[in-house]
Every structure is written in C-alpha cells, then in structure tokens.
Amino acid sequence: MSGTLHLIEVDVNGKRRVAQVPARLSLVDWLRDELRLTGTHVGCEHGVCGACSVMLDGEAVRACLMYAVQAHGHRVTTVEGLARPDGTMSPLQDAFCEAHGLQCGYCTPGMLIAAQALLDANPRPTEVEIREAIGGNLCRCTGYQQIVEAVRLAALRVE
Amino acid sequence: MSSYRYIGKGRRAKEHPRFVTGRGRYVADIALPGMKHIALVASPHASARIASIRADAARAKPGVHYVLTGEEFCAHTDSLLIGVDAPKVTRWALARGLVRYAGEWVAAVVADSRALAEDAAELVEVDYEPLPQVVDPCEALEGRILVHPEHGSNVLYRRKFVWGPVEEAFAGADHRLSFRASWGRSATVPIETFGVVASWDAGTQILDIWASIQMPKYPDQTARALRLPGNAVRVHYDVDVGGSYGVKRGIKHTALAGYLARKLGAPMRLIEDRLENMRGGDMQGPDRAFDLQAAFDRDGTIRGLRIRAVDDVGAYAGRSPLQLGKPIGAICGPYRIPAIEYEPVSVMTNKTPQEAVRGFGQSPTNFAIERTVDRVAQYLGMDRIELRKKNLIRKDEFPYLIPSGSTYDSGDFHTVLDKALAVATYPQLLVLRDQMRKAGKLAGIGIATCLEPSGGNSAFEVLMNPKNETTTWMDSCLVRVDLSGSITGVINNSSSGQGHESLVSTVLGEVLERDPGAIRVVRADSLTALPSNSPVGSRMAIMLGGAAAGAAKRIKQALLAIAAHNFECSPDDLEYRGGDVSLQGVPSKKLSWDQLVEIAHRKFHKLPGGLEPGLQAKFVWEVPTGGGLPTADGRIQMYPCYAFEAHVVLVEIDPGTAKPSIRSYVCGHDCGVMINPDIVHGMTYGGIAHGIGAALYEKFAYTTEGQLASGTFMDYLIPSAMEVPGMTIVDHCTPSPLTEFGQKGSGEAGYLGAPAAIANAVNDALSPLRVSIEALPMSHHAIWSALKEAKSRI
Numbered sequence: 041m042s043g044t045l046h047l048i049e050v051d052v053n054g055k056r057r058v059a060q061v062p063a064r065l066s067l068v069d070w071l072r073d074e075l076r077l078t079g080t081h082v083g084c085e086h087g088v089c090g091a092c093s094v095m096l097d098g099e100a101v102r103a104c105l106m107y108a109v110q111a112h113g114h115r116v117t118t119v120e121g122l123a124r125p126d127g128t129m130s131p132l133q134d135a136f137c138e139a140h141g142l143q144c145g146y147c148t149p150g151m152l153i154a155a156q157a158l159l160d161a162n163p164r165p166t167e168v169e170i171r172e173a174i175g176g177n178l179c180r181c182t183g184y185q186q187i188v189e190a191v192r193l194a195a196l197r198v199e
Numbered sequence: 200m201s202s203y204r205y206i207g208k209g210r211r212a213k214e215h216p217r218f219v220t221g222r223g224r225y226v227a228d229i230a231l232p233g234m235k236h237i238a239l240v241a242s243p244h245a246s247a248r249i250a251s252i253r254a255d256a257a258r259a260k261p262g263v264h265y266v267l268t269g270e271e272f273c274a275h276t277d278s279l280l281i282g283v284d285a286p287k288v289t290r291w292a293l294a295r296g297l298v299r300y301a302g303e304w305v306a307a308v309v310a311d312s313r314a315l316a317e318d319a320a321e322l323v324e325v326d327y328e329p330l331p332q333v334v335d336p337c338e339a340l341e342g343r344i345l346v347h348p349e350h351g352s353n354v355l356y357r358r359k360f361v362w363g364p365v366e367e368a369f370a371g372a373d374h375r376l377s378f379r380a381s382w383g384r385s386a387t388v389p390i391e392t393f394g395v396v397a398s399w400d401a402g403t404q405i406l407d408i409w410a411s412i413q414m415p416k417y418p419d420q421t422a423r424a425l426r427l428p429g430n431a432v433r434v435h436y437d438v439d440v441g442g443s444y445g446v447k448r449g450i451k452h453t454a455l456a457g458y459l460a461r462k463l464g465a466p467m468r469l470i471e472d473r474l475e476n477m478r479g480g481d482m483q484g485p486d487r488a489f490d491l492q493a494a495f496d497r498d499g500t501i502r503g504l505r506i507r508a509v510d511d512v513g514a515y516a517g518r519s520p521l522q523l524g525k526p527i528g529a530i531c532g533p534y535r536i537p538a539i540e541y542e543p544v545s546v547m548t549n550k551t552p553q554e555a556v557r558g559f560g561q562s563p564t565n566f567a568i569e570r571t572v573d574r575v576a577q578y579l580g581m582d583r584i585e586l587r588k589k590n591l592i593r594k595d596e597f598p599y600l601i602p603s604g605s606t607y608d609s610g611d612f613h614t615v616l617d618k619a620l621a622v623a624t625y626p627q628l629l630v631l632r633d634q635m636r637k638a639g640k641l642a643g644i645g646i647a648t649c650l651e652p653s654g655g656n657s658a659f660e661v662l663m664n665p666k667n668e669t670t671t672w673m674d675s676c677l678v679r680v681d682l683s684g685s686i687t688g689v690i691n692n693s694s695s696g697q698g699h700e701s702l703v704s705t706v707l708g709e710v711l712e713r714d715p716g717a718i719r720v721v722r723a724d725s726l727t728a729l730p731s732n733s734p735v736g737s738r739m740a741i742m743l744g745g746a747a748a749g750a751a752k753r754i755k756q757a758l759l760a761i762a763a764h765n766f767e768c769s770p771d772d773l774e775y776r777g778g779d780v781s782l783q784g785v786p787s788k789k790l791s792w793d794q795l796v797e798i799a800h801r802k803f804h805k806l807p808g809g810l811e812p813g814l815q816a817k818f819v820w821e822v823p824t825g826g827g828l829p830t831a832d833g834r835i836q837m838y839p840c841y842a843f844e845a846h847v848v849l850v851e852i853d854p855g856t857a858k859p860s861i862r863s864y865v866c867g868h869d870c871g872v873m874i875n876p877d878i879v880h881g882m883t884y885g886g887i888a889h890g891i892g893a894a895l896y897e898k899f900a901y902t903t904e905g906q907l908a909s910g911t912f913m914d915y916l917i918p919s920a921m922e923v924p925g926m927t928i929v930d931h932c933t934p935s936p937l938t939e940f941g942q943k944g945s946g947e948a949g950y951l952g953a954p955a956a957i958a959n960a961v962n963d964a965l966s967p968l969r970v971s972i973e974a975l976p977m978s979h980h981a982i983w984s985a986l987k988e989a990k991s992r993i
Contacts, residue, residue, distance in 0.1 A: 064314070072227075072228075073230075077221070078221070078225075078227070078228040079221020079222065079223075080221070081225070081391065081441065082227065083390040083391065083392075083473070084390075084473045084911070084912050085472060085473055086473065086911055086912065086913070088911070088912035088913060089390055089912055089917075091390050091391075118221065119221035120220070120221045122221075123220060129216070129219065129220065133219040133220065136215065136219045137211050137212070137215040137219060140211075140212060140215075140877035140878065140880075140881050142215060142218055142696075143442075143696030143697070143698070143878075143881055143882070143885065144389070144391070144439070144440060144442040144443075144695050145215075145217075145218025145223045145439060145441070146225065146390050146442055147390050148218050148219060152219065167925070171920040171921055172921070175919050175920050175921045176919070177919075177920075178390055178912070178917050178919060179390070179885075180387065180388065180389055180390055180442045180444065180885065180889065180917070181442055181696045181881070181882075181885045182881055182885050182888075183884030183885045183886075183887055183889075183923050183949075184884075184888065184919075184920040185884040185923075185926055186877075186880070186881055186884065187920070188920065
C-alpha cells in the first residue's frame with residue numbers, strides 16, 4: 041500500500057495492539073487481515089448491513105466505515121472478545137444458541153455486538169428497543185424473530 | 200411419531216457454538232501463504248464492442264502480477280454449461296469481443312493485496328464502441344436487437360404445454376377472467392458475497408478450491424471449464440457459507456480464480472465486493488411477467504388455467520431458464536384444477552444474469568396462482584377462504600395426480616388453513632381491519648395457500664432439454680464408528696445455514712439410539728466424497744436425512760449380525776437397545792456397544808463370515824419417486840414430497856404517506872415430521888422475511904440504458920427488524936409416506952407464500968378505492984401512485 045504509515049495503539053479485546061498502518065486501511069481490514077480476528081465479517085462495505093459491527097469504547101460502530109487510524113487510543117471489542125474471561129460463552133452467546141438466533145452465522149457477530157451494546161446500556165429492553173438496537177443489522181436467514189427471542193432470553197437470564 | 204427419541208425434539212444446533220464465538224471458517228477467512236488477490240474491471244456499458252484494452256500502466260504498478268483479459272482466458276478455457284439446448288449462448292468469466300451487460304467483467308487484475316489490485320484495475324483502459332441495448336423483455340422478444348447474435352434470437356426456451364381438457368374447460372365454464380401480474384427482479388442477496396480461493400499444486404497436479412458455494416455438479420463443471428480431468432479438482436466442503444438460499448453458484452468466479460492460480464503458480468483469492476455481487480456476480484433472480492386466464496363456474500369451481508410466463512434471464516444463462524420448469528411440479532398449486540395450459544418463455548436482455556433463487560421459480564408462480572384465486576373470488580363476490588376451500592385438494596384424495604404429471608404425496612390442506620385462521624383469530628382480524636378502515640386507514644387481509652415441492656431432483660432438466668438425460672439426483676452419507684465407539688457422519692457438501700450437521704447427528708442418533716451430542720459430522724472433499732447434489736431444491740431433510748438413516752441402519756445390521764454370530768442365533772431373536780444387543784427375553788445375554796465395536800475392529804475370529812472388518816457404512820439414496828423421462832406432452836414427476844403453507848396477514852397502509860406496515864402475520868405450515876423444529880421454524884421465519892422483501896421492497900431496477908440503479912443496500916432494500924414483524928407459525932404434521940421418518944422439505948418455507956399473501960393483503964387494503972397493484976415489489980412509491988390514481992378519479 042502506498043503512502044506514509046501511521047503508528048496506532050489500540051486496546052483490542054483487552055490486549056494492547058501497536059501497529060504501523062496506512063491511512064486508508066479500514067478498521068475491519070486491520071482487524072481481519074492484520075490481527076487475524078476473522079470473527080468480524082464484511083458484508084457491504086458501505087455501512088448498511090452491520091455485519092462488521094464492533095464496539096468502540098462500548099458503543100456499536102461499523103468497522104467498515106472507520107479507518108484503523110481512527111481507532112488509535114480507543115478500546116475495540118470484537119466478537120472474539122465477548123466470551124467470559126474463562127473462555128466460556130457469554131450469556132448472550134449462549135442465548136443465541138439456545139433460541140436458535142442464527143443460521144448461517146454470517147451476520148451473527150455483528151448482531152451479538154449490537155445486542156451486547158444494547159444490554160450493557162439497557163439490561164431490560166422491550167421488544168421494540170431490541171428491534172431498534174438490531175435495526176441496523178441485516179440478516180437474511182432468520183427473519184429476526186429468534187434473534188429478538190435470544191436477546192430477550194439473555195436479558196432475563198442476566199437478571 | 201412421538202416415539203422418536205431425538206427427532207422433533209428441541210435441540211441446540213451443532214453448528215452454533217463456532218459461529219457465536221467468531222470461529223466460523225468462511226472463505227474470506229482462508230489465508231494461504233503467498234496468496235494473491237483478484238480485482239475486476241467491469242464494463243460501464245450494457246452493450247458494446249471492446250475495441251482495445253490497454254493494461255500497461257496497471258502491469259507496471261509495483262505489487263501487480265498479472266492482468267488477464269477475455270482473449271487469453273476464453274482461448275484456454277471452455278464456455279460454462281447452460282441448462283437448456285442453446286450451444287451458441289456461450290459464457291465465460293471475462294467478456295471477449297462483446298460486453299452484454301453493465302458490470303460484466305472484462306479484465307482481472309492480480310496483485311499482492313486487494314487494495315493494490317483495485318488501484319491497478321482503475322488503470323486498465325478499455326475502449327468501447329457502444330451498441331444498442333435491449334432492456335425490456337417484450338422488446339427482446341421482438342428480436343430487433345440480439346444479445347447473442349450467433350444464437351439468432353433472444354429466446355432461450357419456449358414451449359406451450361397443454362395438460363388436460365383446457366379448450367373444453369374454457370368453453371364450458373360459466374365465467375372467465377384474464378389479467379397480467381409481474382414479479383420484480385429480486386434475489387436472495389446473502390450478507391456474505393460470493394468468494395473463492397484456488398490453489399494449484401504443481402507437484403500433485405491438483406487444483407484445490409475453497410468457495411462460498413451451493414451448487415450441484417460444481418467440481419465437475421469447474422474441471423470441465425478448465426479442461427482438467429475431474430480428479431484434478433478438489434473442492435473443500437468444510438467452508439462455512441454465509442447464506443445462499445440458492446444463488447451461490449459462482450462457477451464463473453471459480454473458473455477465473457482456478458485459471459489464474461494455475462497460470463501464475465500462486466494461490467488466488469477472489470472475494471466479490473457488494474457492487475460486484477449485485478451487478479457483476481450473476482446472482483439476480485427471476486423477473487417474470489405472467490399473463491393469466493382462469494375459467495370457473497359460478498359456484499367457485501376453478502376448471503382451468505392458462506399461464507404464460509415470460510422470464511427475463513439477463514444476458515447469459517446457466518441453470519436459470521430451468522426456473523420456469525420447476526413450477527410445473529405444482530402448476531395448479533394446492534387446488535383441484537384439472538386443465539392447465541402453461542407457456543414458459545425464457546428471454547435474454549442486456550442485464551445481469553439470473554441465478555437460482557430460493558424455490559427455483561416456485562414463489563413467482565405461487566404468487567400468480569394466488570392472485571388469480573383472489574381475483575376469481577372478487578369476480579364472483581365470494582369469500583376468498585370459501586373459494587380456496589372449495590378448490591383445495593381434500594385429505595382423502597392423496598396421493599393426488601396433477602395434470603402436469605406429478606403426484607402430490609400427502610397433505611391436509613383444509614386443516615392447516617383452519618388452524619392458521621384460528622390462531623390468527625380471523626373473525627376478530629376482520630373486525631380489526633374494518634375498524635381500522637373506519638378510522639381512516641387503509642387495511643387489508645391477505646390469504647395465500649400454496650405448496651413447497653421438496654426433495655429436489657432435476658426432472659426439469661430432462662423436460663426442458665431433450666439432450667439431457669439426468670434422471671438421478673442422489674445424495675449420500677458415510678457413517679463410521681471408530682475403535683473408541685465414537686460415531687462420525689461424513690457428508691458431501693458445504694452448508695449455508697441449513698444445519699446439516701445437526702440434521703445428520705440427530706438422524707444417526709435416532710437410528711442408532713446414541714446421543715446426537717456426541718456424534719461428529721464432518722465434510723468430505725470432492726475427491727473423497729460420495730455423490731451429492733448439494734442442498735438445493737429443499738431436499739436435505741429428505742435426501743441427506745434419508746441417506747444418513749440408511750447408512751445408520753446398515754451399521755445397526757452389522758452390530759446385530761455380530762451379536763447373532765456370537766450368540767449363535769438369528770438376528771431376529773435379538774433386541775437392539777441404545778447400541779447394546781441382547782437376546783430377547785434374556786437381558787443378561789448381552790454384548791455392549793463397546794464390545795461389539797471392538798469385535799468389529801479387532802476380533803476377526805468373532806466376526807461372521809462375509810462381514811467387512813471395521814465398522815463403516817455408506818448409503819447412496821435416489822430421490823424417493825425415482826427419475827424418469829417425460830411423456831411427449833411434457834408430463835413428469837417433478838419433486839417427490841409436497842409441504843403446504845397457509846398464510847394469513849394483516850397489512851395497514853398509511854393513507855397519507857402510502858407506507859405499508861404488517862400488523863399481524865400467521866403462517867400455518869405442514870412439512871411432515873420436523874427433524875429439528877427450531878431449524879424448520881427459523882428457516883420459515885427467514886423465508887417469510889425474504890418474501891416480505893420481494894413483495895414490498897427489493898428490486899434490481901434498471902434504467903432504460905441498462906444501468907443497474909440499485910447496486911447498494913441503500914437502494915436495494917433488504918427488510919430489517921423494523922420492517923419484519925413478529926410472526927406466528929402454526930405447525931401441522933401430515934407425514935410423507937415416501938420418506939424415512941415422514942419428513943418433507945422446508946428450506947424454502949415461508950418464501951413460497953409470503954409474497955402472494957402480502958400482495959393479496961395490499962390489494963384487499965386498496966379494494967375500497969377500486970385500484971389494484973399487480974406488480975411486485977409493491978414499493979412504497981407504487982402504493983403511493985395507486986392512491987394518487989384513486990384520488991384523481993374522485
């Protein structure tokens with residue numbers, strides 16, 4: 041890649057990552073291609089489908105619409121960082137398995153990020169709030185029904 | 200039915216843990232040492248002659264390894280196969296001489312990274328001489344502009360089938376009506392685009408392929424296109440596919456990446472970006488205009504149908520014309536209609552090619568039939584439900600032979616419809632609709648009853664192409680029990696969310712009475728695989744489930760034979776329980792699973808004569824109704840099993856903005872015995888959501904110049920959780936007599952009736968204004984235009 045490289049320092053899933061990156065490298069390409077965190081997926085690369093969602097300082101953002109350099113000094117959480125510290129599934133991940141909240145799994149990491157960001161801010165969301173929170177994440181398999189059920193189940197269990 | 204241990208029970212899918220933890224392995228996750236990246240140069244014209252291609256600047260760029268054009272590629276590879284008999288409609292991944300649609304690939308650039316390849320692609324200069332284009336399928340039928348001049352016409356396929364006394368039905372019926380309805384160009388548009396990684400090993404002379412694939416005969420077609428023997432292509436099926444629902448065929452992408460991998464001696468990766476997927480990926484769907492005629496009596500009996508369907512396949516064709524053929528297997532829907540005339544016409548235009556979409560052409564046909572039924576009811580002033588009940592095939596009439604030659608296996612359509620209406624609280628729903636209307640809103644109820652033919656074979660191939668004699672569409676499973684007693688099922692295809700690992704482990708667990716949770720399911724590659732035709736045609740519960748059951752039964756027979764030999768008795772005197780075998784009535788005389796497995800693997804002296812040592816069994820299963828050739832008048836058994844669905848939906852339309860909202864959605868569904876109800880329900884919800892998209896939002900729109908006007912997710916609108924409502928599925932079970940457990944297919948469930956139901960609901964909402972819409976998608980704008988038309992009349 042052409043041009044100057046920029047030094048970035050990013051907390052990714054609790055690990056400090058230091059890298060030299062070109063300005064035009066997107067955050068999702070950095071995560072996937074350089075850090076090999078391939079759980080975050082690329083769907084549209086224009087910010088609509090939400091498959092590339094990651095948390096930036098706890099808030100769900102589109103990693104295809106951000107450059108890696110913009111993550112400098114921030115905290116990024118990907119789907120690989122959602123599990124409990126002992127490596128077992130988080131209540132939300134477990135609820136997705138229980139409620140069959142996925143099929144092909146491609147939108148799933150983005151859905152989990154969007155739903156986790158919701159639950160972190162609002163532990164007892166209504167159905168409308170759940171639908172709004174995942175409203176920016178497209179899924180072609182599930183019709184969203186069992187995803188909504190999974191998020192509701194996770195909220196109940198955390199209670 | 201309730202005697203099953205594992206079948207039909209709630210059970211977590213085997214696949215889920217890897218997906219929710221970010222450990223799926225999709226094609227874009229595969230990184231091979233030295234891998235290069237492919238970017239594409241696409242035509243900006245819908246129709247043009249390529250005068251010259253100058254790629255020196257691109258080649259000179261650091262990090263760029265190669266620029267491939269159609270001249271070279273077409274000279275060294277063969278044209279891809281076409282489903283119908285049209286040998287001059289050739290198709291390669293890169294255009295040579297002519298471009299036939301905007302977005303068609305004219306050159307491929309190979310570089311060290313995708314970004315560098317894209318930079319270099321921009322430096323490739325192509326001089327085009329624009330030619331006139333034909334975008335409208337009716338104009339294309341006139342043939343003044345030819346998409347493939349060598350073919351001599353734009354028509355790929357046309358035939359008029361007459362099944363039953365059509366003339367008499369139309370002459371003798373009390374009434375007739377006719378109208379036109381159209382299905383817009385949409386597709387399944389998975390969130391993962393198509394991708395392929397190809398690697399040529401010069402030592403073994405094998406081309407390894409990892410791809411986001413759902414395609415029958417994919418390894419064979421890849422080898423054929425690349426002029427390689429079949430055993431020089433190894434497709435790895437252990438790649439997770441990020442959604443497909445029919446479209447992930449990608450054969451042209453694979454031939455391109457495979458050629459480059461071999462030519463350059465380096466692994467190649469081609470991952471479509473979203474525009475490449477929607478414009479140049481050849482994955483748009485059916486685009487159909489129906490001319491419909493119905494003959495019916497005053498009591499509501501439908502006596503005959505005439506259906507003419509003109510389908511715009513775009514500029515090239517693979518299997519897409521065959522999507523007009525599959526609906527022949529359910530051409531009268533779930534109704535007792537004795538006479539049908541069907542004229543499918545497949546036509547080419549300068550648009551992105553069409554590929555298989557969920558249901559393979561059945562959902563558009565179901566939409567056409569269901570609009571016809573509603574219009575007959577409206578004509579007679581008859582209740583739509585009463586009319587349907589009058590014409591639905593009755594439970595006691597199965598097996599039921601329809602005019603076009605298929606026999607429906609089983610069903611209880613009236614009961615399923617009644618159950619759906621009950622759960623929808625239909626009388627209250629009518630009251631609610633009328634209250635909404637009184638409050639100044641537009642509101643309508645839509646009903647649709649339709650079929651999902653399942654257990655796909657490929658009978659439409661032999662029907663539509665006399666040179667094709669494909670009469671088997673088998674699937675297979677290999678089961679191994681290792682020395683430790685663990686069971687492994689080996690399947691022969693990749694999966695795109697259908698849960699095949701869960702399916703096979705459940706079936707093996709059921710037959711062998713072992714815990715499915717401990718059963719592993721792995722995937723062969725195409726050089727070690729048993730024959731499979733991939734998960735198309737709503738077939739895997741039937742075909743893979745049947746093959747797995749068949750293989751497991753052979754394992755069970757072997758265990759019984761070992762025990763009989765050691766107890767010196769007949770296998771009939773034995774009892775199999777949980778994998779242990781004992782003498783009936785003498786529970787102490789028992790050989791445990793572990794003991795039997797050990798005999799099979801180690802103790803030849805205790806094996807009965809003729810039994811292979813080790814413990815493995817394969818089963819290759821033909822589609823239950825078998826395969827045959829069509830009669831001269833085009834009758835043939837299409838698919839074996841028929842699932843039924845009854846949709847009841849309430850739609851509200853804001854009279855000010857014309858925005859539609861779905862207020863209530865109930866789907867009665869009978870796909871026989873469900874092996875995993877969560878998976879069946881999930882696919883049905885997803886199918887309904889996809890149907891909502893096709894009915895209201897999704898369209899590959901084209902300008903008159905043939906430019907795709909909806910190549911992003913900001914203009915090709917996929918329904919989100921805000922548009923898709925909460926849904927209720929009402930299960931019913933009429934077991935299929937043709938399958939192992941009574942299962943039918945369900946992979947296309949929901950999608951096959953949702954567009955019809957929503958179209959009927961929107962038209963019910965518009966009916967007080969005396970306007971109707973007969974074209975999908977019924978976009979916000981289309982509804983607004985209809986409201987405006989109604990107002991202008993006042």
